Amino acid sequence: MKISQSFLFLLCITQRMPWVGGDCLYNAVLRYCSCSLVDLTNIVSIVSCIQASSFEFQGGSFIDTQDYILYNVEMEQVLAMIRIPLTKVTFVNVVLSEEFLSTFLKWVYRIPIEVLAFENTKFVGQPSWLYISESPPRISSLRFINISSYPLFDRPATFPALGSWIYKLEELTMKKSNLKSIPCNASLHFKDLTSLDLSENLLDDHDIFSLFCPDAFPMLKTLILRHNNFVNLDTICQTLKKYNQLVQLDLSQNNLSNVSTSFCIWKPSILFLNLSDTGLEEINYNLPQNCDVLDLSYNKLDYLNISLPNLKKLYLSYNKFITIPTTAKLPRLEMLALDGNPIKTLQLGQLQYYKHLNSIKADSIPYLCSCSLNHEIKEIKKTGLILEGWPDGYTCDSPILFQGKLVNDVNLSFFECHKPLLTVVICIVVLLVCIATVICSVKIHRRNKTRSRNMQTGNLSTVKFQS
Secondary structure (H helix, E strand, C coil): CCCCHHHHHHHHHHHHCCCCCCCCEEECCCCEEEEEHHHHHCHHHHHCCCCCCEEEEECCEECCCHHHHCCHHHHHHHHHCCCCCEEEEEEEEEEEEHHHHHHHHHHCCCCCEEEEEEEEEEEECCCCCHHHHCCCCCEEEEEEEEEECCCHHHCCCHHHHHHHHHHHCCEEEEECCCCCCCCHHHHCCCCCCCEEECCCCCCECCHHHHHCCCCCCCCCCEEECCCCECCCHHHHHHHHCCCCCCCEEECCCCCCCCCCCCCCCCCCCCCEEECCCCCCCCCCCCCCCCCCEEECCCCCCCCCCCECCCCCEEECCCCCCCCCCCCCECCCCCEEECCCCCCCCCCHHHHCCCCCCCEEECCCCCEECCHHHHHHHHHHHHCCCEEECCCCCCEEEECHHHCCCEHHHCCCCHHHHCHHHHHHHHHHHHHHHHHHHHHHHHHHHHHHHHHHHHHHHHHHHHHHHHC
16 A cells, blocks of 8 residues: 555654644534644644635634744645635634744745634734745735734834735735724735725724825725724715725714715715714715715714615615605615614605615614505505515504504504594484484474374364254
């Protein structure tokens, strides 16, 4: 029997390696391997996941370089056996020296990795990145979520050393990391970056100029700035005007409530705009005219007067609309979300204002359950219009008799739905009965009177005859 060199190599290194605590768990169906951080020094554990396409390392720390430098050669040899691209490698709840990060990237530089992610991670120290320019890792997306470290962007000399890896990075995420600024000399290195997510940081209007300085992020298509400290929409618009390929922009959870009238013209490339939870009370500025999807949820809007000829999806959830807005010019609107607004009823006539509307989300509304609401919903269903979330999310708020019940479960009889008509009919019947009674009484009275006269006349004739 012929024994492969790889098998002999593994046999040798497992004989000389100490067996440390921690074993990787491999899910063959998902091709997912979950390990503790210490398993990176346990070659046998890593070998057990040789067919995995994604790895997750949880808990532990690598601060002293001696903890992992002893296994450099062995780890490089084992990882060289991985022939398939990895979809994701994640480090969660760990403390790492940046020297370890540098070493890890050296281990995996031959393996294509779609996503390298660090969550709830603390980095310490400052490594040398000089080797990266010689053997850059093949990583498409880099994610930092809730990390703490000495600010990478305060080290101008670091970025040139990162070389072609940074140039070729396609996606960068830095969330919940107390990021206050990114200097221009750092932004300029991301030549191929198409997606940038800087959510839940401390960026403000002053930082946006250095972040998006001339020639920074030239290929940018998706920009997420959710939950920062931006307050001026006009400043953002002016800064982003140079991005001809920008398609998706998320500015949600920034305080834009004091936005004054702006005449800034957005780039026509923007198709998705998210302004949800930004404190908006009105919209008195330009919006991207080619926008397909607009999210204005969780604001304070009660009136909408916008004109977007290409808009297909509009989210107005949890605003202050008391009726379906029919003042906006949206000729191609297909989906409308109104859930969470204080609307009491739905009216088919208002929905038909949008000629191409085929779906409406109107749950979580304090409905006034009545015969007219039941009738309108039946008519809406006849048109083929989809009520998203029906029937579970549609409940009655009033009257008290139906409070908390599903609108679909409220069955009102014909007489309950036509009380005014029934009252009129009853009144008419009673009136007719009264009139008939009076007429009959008059006739009976006249008949009796006539009979009495006839009897008196007959008696008088009899008396005369006898006489």
